Amino acid sequence: MSIRNNKRRISRLRKGKFNQKVWSRSEEEQAWLDMAPVGREFGSPDYERLQILDLYALGTISSDDAMQQLGIGSLDELNQQMRQR
Numbered sequence: 001m002s003i004r005n006n007k008r009r010i011s012r013l014r015k016g017k018f019n020q021k022v023w024s025r026s027e028e029e030q031a032w033l034d035m036a037p038v039g040r041e042f043g044s045p046d047y048e049r050l051q052i053l054d055l056y057a058l059g060t061i062s063s064d065d066a067m068q069q070l071g072i073g074s075l076d077e078l079n080q081q082m083r084q085r
Helices: 003-019 027-034 047-058 063-070 075-084
Strands: none
Touching: 047 063, 047 075, 063 075
């Protein structure tokens, strides 16, 4: 066998080895990878406060509603909490 043929044979073997689909995921593993990330408030002791601030940031609730639910007296305090989160 010539050197050129030997190189071609080795090259074909290597290509076949690295192109095979060795790692396959189960449906459950793929479902975990496709899951949407959860917000930062998940599992936090301040869950309710953070949820209200997120709703206010998204525009779902007004500043008046957010201040009332959080027990805050001024808009400045609400904005300060928004910067701290």
